[in-house]
Amino acid sequence: MWHMYLPIAGNSVNVITIFGLGGVVGLLSGIFGVGGGFLMTPLLIMIGIPPTVAAASDSNQIVGASTSGTLAHWRLGNVDVKMGLLLLVGGVIGGTGGVQVIKVLRAMGNADFLINITYVLMLGGVGSYMFWESLQGLKQEPETSPSRETAAAAPKKESTYARLLKMLPWQTKFEKSGSEISILLPLVFGTLVGVLAAIMGVGGGFIMVPVMVYLLRMPMHVVVGTSLFQILFTCVNVTIMQSYSNHTVDFVLALLLLAGSTIGAQFGTAVGKKLKGDQLKILLASLVLLVCVKMLAGLLITPDILVALKGGH
Amino acid sequence: MKKIITLLSISFLAFLGMAQVGLAADVDMTITPAAVEISAFYNGTSVMVKGRIPANAEAVVRVSGAGEELHLKKKGKVGGFLWMNTGDVTLENAPNVYMVYTPREITDLDNSPARRLSIPALKDRITVSPASEDKDFIVGEFIKLKKKYALYTINDETVKYGAVINGAKIFKVKVAIPPRMKQGIYKIDLGIVQDGKLTKVISKELKVKLIGFPAQLSKLAFGKPLTHGIMAVLVAIAAGLLMGVIFRGKGGAH
Known part of the structure; x- marks a missing residue:
């Protein structure tokens, strides 16, 4: 009774389980501005969805969750459209380049080794820095408002960085983010995140959020809204491309996930609104570190079965 | 009076049964229902396979799907302690489904002949490339993977026998159709094991097809x-x- 058949995945699932999964991931997405693919895709694979279908249907679901989340954040004035669009343009360029890079890496062999190690090191590094930095922020100024003070309070290196930023051409005012920086910055960083996201096969929310906080110096709440706005467009593109070239989008699965995640995203935004910038950052840092530990465990623990279905077929 | 009528009826039915055994081949198999339909709320089902075999024989029922080409990632240790993908292997002629139903443990079942229908026999059927790979290891791990998803199963003590009438006995077995068995044509084989030999195999088709909403959606997604x-x-x-x-x-x- 509570099962539905997924025609593309070729399996049936419990409606309540999928609804719940969607809800939890939507909640995270509304709070932190991440797509949640890092969590959802492995869980879907665990319940028997083929890897390629899991990833593609999840991006379809993220379209709904990020629409819901972006709308909620928009009402709170947390979406910097100009910044989001520039990051997006960079992301598309980087994503296209990343696909080529991965082809070269695969041809050279050892691609998985490089990807895994980079991923673990980066998550570990970013997570630890964010955790430490927001902990300092929370200790020093318990009353601090969700903003850039903590980033600005960082050591001397930061001011050199700030001076460098001012020297770049095409300085533009980003009102929502409350800053004036060169339009090259979001373009370049967007491209870098796009390359990494394509190589690692993830949406990139995890990398984009710290980049916006530390390198683009945006206030945490605006980061969350803008990240969701940007993720929305990325996932629209991925969904259509996956459906068109690989037939891997299972619409029934996406619908069930959507039902949960669009509600979750609304609650997530409400929860995020009540948290301070540093509190948000420390929670996200914990989550990033958790993913890092999970990946490390996957690399260190002997698998039960020493073959796996290839994702691309 | 009632008793006499009952006796007469039983004798008549027994006669009919004898006549059938005498006329038809001594082995047959029917599948009910003959096709499985996948609708929106489908969560797997089962079909009943039954028929007749000689009284002194054993029945082994096997369900298998079409052989497919599969691309797998092989996991191995890198740098002595990190587990990751260390290469790609391709399997050919690997059935997508392989389920064996036996009346008792297959190891007891007159050894080698019945084993020809069982999962270890797949090692002869599947080919692995590149040829330099350790075939036994790769196929062994692949079987583990399929078993995890319940697509390769051995179901001992599931074939049940009924009355013996004139040298023929009834067998029946409930065959589970897991939701992961996709739309397609599957083969159901009945193997007859007699005096330590696989004496006969008869086969029938089982069609699994999408209907209604899943069928339309699948058509749209691929078309x-x-x-x-x-x-x-x-x-x-x-x-x-x-x-x-x-x-x-x-x-x-x-």
């Missing part, structure tokens, strides 16, 4: 993939907007 993708995106956006409107309603002045 018009661009329309399918755009539709999926539009529905997702609409759902997100709808939720936004509903929640604003709640949080508003009312």
Whole structure:
């Protein structure tokens, strides 16, 4: 009774389980501005969805969750459209380049080794820095408002960085983010995140959020809204491309996930609104570190079965 | 009077049974239902396989799917302690489903002949490339993977026997059709094991097909993939907007 058949995945699932999964991931997405693919895709694979279908249907679901989340954040004035669009343009360029890079890496062999190690090191590094930095922020100024003070309070290196930023051409005012920086910055960083996201096969929310906080110096709440706005467009593109070239989008699965995640995203935004910038950052840092530990465990623990279905077929 | 009528009826039925055994071949098999339909709320089902075999024989029933080409990633240790993908292997002629039903443990079952129908026999059927790979190891791990998804199973003590009439006995077995068995044509084989030999194998087809909503959606996804993708995106956006409107309603002045 509570099962539905997924025609593309070729399996049936419990409606309540999928609804719940969607809800939890939507909640995270509304709070932190991440797509949640890092969590959802492995869980879907665990319940028997083929890897390629899991990833593609999840991006379809993220379209709904990020629409819901972006709308909620928009009402709170947390979406910097100009910044989001520039990051997006960079992301598309980087994503296209990343696909080529991965082809070269695969041809050279050892691609998985490089990807895994980079991923673990980066998550570990970013997570630890964010955790430490927001902990300092929370200790020093318990009353601090969700903003850039903590980033600005960082050591001397930061001011050199700030001076460098001012020297770049095409300085533009980003009102929502409350800053004036060169339009090259979001373009370049967007491209870098796009390359990494394509190589690692993830949406990139995890990398984009710290980049916006530390390198683009945006206030945490605006980061969350803008990240969701940007993720929305990325996932629209991925969904259509996956459906068109690989037939891997299972619409029934996406619908069930959507039902949960669009509600979750609304609650997530409400929860995020009540948290301070540093509190948000420390929670996200914990989550990033958790993913890092999970990946490390996957690399260190002997698998039960020493073959796996290839994702691309 | 009633007793006499009952006796007469039984004798008549027994006679009919004898006549059938005498006339038809001594082995037959029927599958009910003959086809499995996958509708929107499908969560797997079962079919009943039954028929007759000689009284002194054993029945082994096997369900197998078409052989397919599969690309697998092989995992191995890198740098002595990190587990990751260390290469690609291709399997050919690997059945997508392989389920064996036996009346008792297959190891007891007159050894080698019945084993020819069982999972270890797959090692002879599947080919592995590149040829330099350790075939026994790769196929062994692949079987583990399929067993995990319940697509390769050995079901001992599931074939049940009924009455013996004139040298023939009835067998029946309930064959589980897991939801992971996709649309397609599957083969059901009945193997007869007699005096330590596999004396006869008869086969029938079982069709598994999508109907209704899943059938239409699958047709759209494969036939018009661009329309399918755009539709999926539009529905997702609409759902997100709808939720936004509903929640604003709640949080508003009312």
